[in-house]
Amino acid sequence: DWVPADKVVETTCPYCGTGCQVEYGIKDDKVIWARGAYGPANEGKLCIKGKFGYHYVNSPERLTKPLIRRTGIPKGPLNGRPIHEVFREATWEEVLDIIASKIREILDKYGPAAIGGIMSDRSTNESIYAFQKFMRCAIGTDSIDQSATLCHEPSAWSLATQLGYGAATNPIRDVLNSRTIIVVGSNMNETHPVIAAYVKRAAKQGAHLIIVNPIHTELARYAEYELLIRPGTDVVLFSAMAKYIIDMGWYDKEFISRYTEGFEDWVRSLDAFTLDFAEEVTGVPKDVIKEVARLYALEKPSMIMWTLGITEHENGTENVSALINLALLTGNVGKPGAGLMPLRGQNNVQGGADVGCAPGRLPGYQPLMDSEVRRRFEEVWRCKLPSFIGFRSTEMIDMARRGLIKMLYIVGENSIRSHPDSKAVAEALSKLEFLVVQDIFMTETAEYADVVLPAASAALEDYGTFTNTERRLQLTRKVVDPPGDAKPDWWVFVELARKLGYDMGLRDSTDIMRDMARVAPVFSGLSHERLEREGGLQWPVPSESSPGTLILYADGFPRGRARFRVVSWRGFDVVVERLYPYSLIIGRERAQYHTATMTSRSPVLRVIWRGPVVEMNPEDMRAESIKDGEVVKLLSPAGEVLARVKASTRVPRGVLFTTFHYPELLANTLVPAVLNPITKTPAYKDTRVRIEKV
Ligand code: SF4
Structure with missing residues (x-):
């Protein structure tokens, strides 16, 4: 009761x-x-x-007042000191005046390229939209980003480049219409349990379920095939499947000739991906590869679902493209039960990208450097847009470390714990001339700030929309009042812009949604009134009479044709593998969420935490003479951490698993800032490490 x-x-x-x-x-x-x-x-x-x-x-630990660092107190961890010893409380009027004057000073000294902003994808579409407009129009910088760079940007980039839109093609529930489902690089039972429930239901109804993952997942109990693939070899597996499907003549010739381009070039590029080669590289027996390829190509409709095990690699864009190529080859796009489903980690990471919080990309995926697009935006927004394409969040941190970026405005991101190479992030934040952090709690990142701003919780203390993983904008309503002087994110940007002499013309969240609908054709038919009346809608919603778009590409592709993309595989670095023999996968667990700023406050969730451990196969433990519960040192080319080992048969030999939830185990210290060359996404899913006893 x-x-x-x-x-x-x-x-x-x-x-x-x-x-x-x-x-x-x-x-x-x-x-x-x-x-x-x-x-x-x-x-x-x-x-x-x-x-x-x-x-x-x-929580009584919520930030309730704007805070200003006391004079002479160096930036860095509080190390147990009370907040008020390091920061003093201020009014909004005072703190906004200080930030505005610092922005003016940095603009005068270095120009707009010296300022960057990283926005939270836990905020509403309206706040994220207001942030990018504020940064572009009031400050004049295009260096703005959100968490997609750290997770699904390879999905967005490859889907947009090859198909047209950087988003999932089908609704979540459509998996119930699939006859074959491939789940790859995803521990969905832990990260997306409600979606996993649909997949289990589909499998129980008779769908062929295939799991591809380097570690064993609970969902595999429902699968016909579980492929425990060697980390970092997805391109080889999916390209070999494609080659086999072509060799067997199982591909959709009519779909390819009518809707695609680049097929011949791509087919030529597959020569090296033989079944023997794939078996040797991936560790998956070739008979299994053949059978999985047959099911995907012939038992249609077939859907591919993936999470960050595909994207968080140096070759994340190649991995995603290998999946898209397979879907195009077999005509599994634009139909019920088919399609490509990247499962988004944060509640609004899809929305953050949609509303233009990314360098070079204005709301609705419109290119900043297109002269007609610029003219239209400048007219509606009444401002001069930046004349340069900015930097992604991982690049901004690196530029701050090298003294090229002087000010960062970080909203709701705990960069110290979520970015790669935590030590380099700390160095970068220390070097900034000015750091503004806006959040609901004091985080490890806020401990480096000059100014900390108290935010309302977007999900419970503000009104607006979130866009889920199936492109559906849904309302989030104000459930309670924010504590103390905490304010919604959008309010802060609007007020700060006013201090800088730019009137954003936005009075409230509903007004912001109207602004979004004015500038982005994919949102033209959306309004808060309509969402209140009709419930959530999936973009594109091009007009008020449009019911939204359940399945993308059902009527063809926006550029006329979808593109096959040639992908390659670089091979293993044998020297690094010899020096660092284990592949460390950093992921998540069911009862925790990211750097745990929110979930760690729940007494119920705390009871079932797995804790700050690194999971290791018992045979590897025997070979290294390590006991269950023993503390060891993990070393990578980027750094080292101490970690308690937990024996686990779900990880195969040569693979380790941990999470980034716990401050006691700063796992990202080990991740080198080796980035995907296109999206600048780090390789959290395949960090080479070695183990030393302590
Ligand atoms: Fe649903 Fe929230 Fe659980 Fe995600 S975290 S599956 S949105 S209840």
């Missing part, structure tokens, strides 16, 4: 990209429970984070 509440408010879950609808019970202006509401993605279901992850909003 639910404890009686004063009121119940329905909104959208603040955690993963599934976009589950939640009802919160409120008593005395505090959230006292959460339960599933009926939404198109969740049908009343919630996972453990959705049910028990709300305590953060009531």
